[in-house]
Amino acid sequence: MPFGIFLPNAQLVPERLQGIEGGFDATWGPLSAQFTTYYQEVTNLITTRNLGAGQLPAGFFFGTQNINAGKAVVQGIEAQVGWQIAPGWKADVNYTTVSSKIVDNQYDPLSVGKQQAGIPTQQAAATLGYSDPRGWRLSGRLRWIGQSWGDNDNTLPLSSYTVIDASAG
Numbered sequence: 001m002p003f004g005i006f007l008p009n010a011q012l013v014p015e016r017l018q019g020i021e022g023g024f025d026a027t028w029g030p031l032s033a034q035f036t037t038y039y040q041e042v043t044n045l046i047t048t049r050n051l052g053a054g055q056l057p058a059g060f061f062f063g064t065q066n067i068n069a070g071k072a073v074v075q076g077i078e079a080q081v082g083w084q085i086a087p088g089w090k091a092d093v094n095y096t097t098v099s100s101k102i103v104d105n106q107y108d109p110l111s112v113g114k115q116q117a118g119i120p121t122q123q124a125a126a127t128l129g130y131s132d133p134r135g136w137r138l139s140g141r142l143r144w145i146g147q148s149w150g151d152n153d154n155t156l157p158l159s160s161y162t163v164i165d166a167s168a169g
Contacts, residue, residue, distance in 0.1 A: 004062035007051065013068055016043045023078075030084040040074040047116070047152055049107045070104030072116060092127045102152060111152035120160070122146035141165040 019040030026033050051063035076098030083091045100116040115121060123146060129139035143163045150156030 003060065004064075005051075005057060005060045007063060007065040009066045012046060012066055013044050015046050015068075017041070018043075019074075032080075032082040032084075034078075034080040036078045038074075038076055038078075042072045042074065043070075044068045045070055045072045045102065045105075047102075047105070067107055069107050069111075070102070072100060072102050074098065074100045076100075088130050088132050090127075090129050092125075092129075094123075094125045094127075096123045097121060105152070108152060111154075114152060114154045115149055117149050117152045118158075120146040120148040137167070137169045139165075139167050 017040055019038060021036055021038035023034065023036030045068065046066055047069045048064040049067045049069070051065060056063050076096065078094070078096045080092060080094045082093075085091055098119065098121060100119045101113060102111045102116060103113070105111045123144065125141055125143040127139060127141040129137065131137045141164070143165065144160065145163070146160045148158045150158050
């Protein structure tokens with residue numbers, strides 16, 4: 001039994017982004033730091049709109065379609081601190097905060113001023129890695145992704161979550 005459908009849209013035009021960013025990278029012996037801040041304006045914003053009951057194929061009770069919906073303003077900060085603990089061993093801590101607000105949406109005026117769907121406002125990570133001169137690498141990372149929204153009207157909250165990554169090569 002079908003539930004929802006995602007319809008294509010051949011009328012989409014490319015998004016356009018204008019922005020500015022600045023930051024610095026610094027190293028002090030075994031310590032390193034990176035800091036970046038940015039501001040962007042996205043026009044022809046590609047997002048989704050919910051389909052009305054009359055637009056749904058038979059048997060479907062929910063559907064969306066990609067649309068060009070106006071404009072978003074994105075601004076944020078990214079920071080990272082690294083520590084070369086010993087030969088081959090390195091630790092990093094990262095933090096990102098971002099505001100990605102829709103500022104114009106003729107198809108969904110309720111979304112104006114709200115955080116874009118699927119973009120969390122905060123993320124953080126901690127990584128510990130080892131690499132030896134022969135090319136072997138091991139790493140583990142703990143990532144936290146903050147709350148986001150499943151829709152542009154911010155009525156479907158998506159809980160924050162944590163991910164643990166491990167790799168070897």
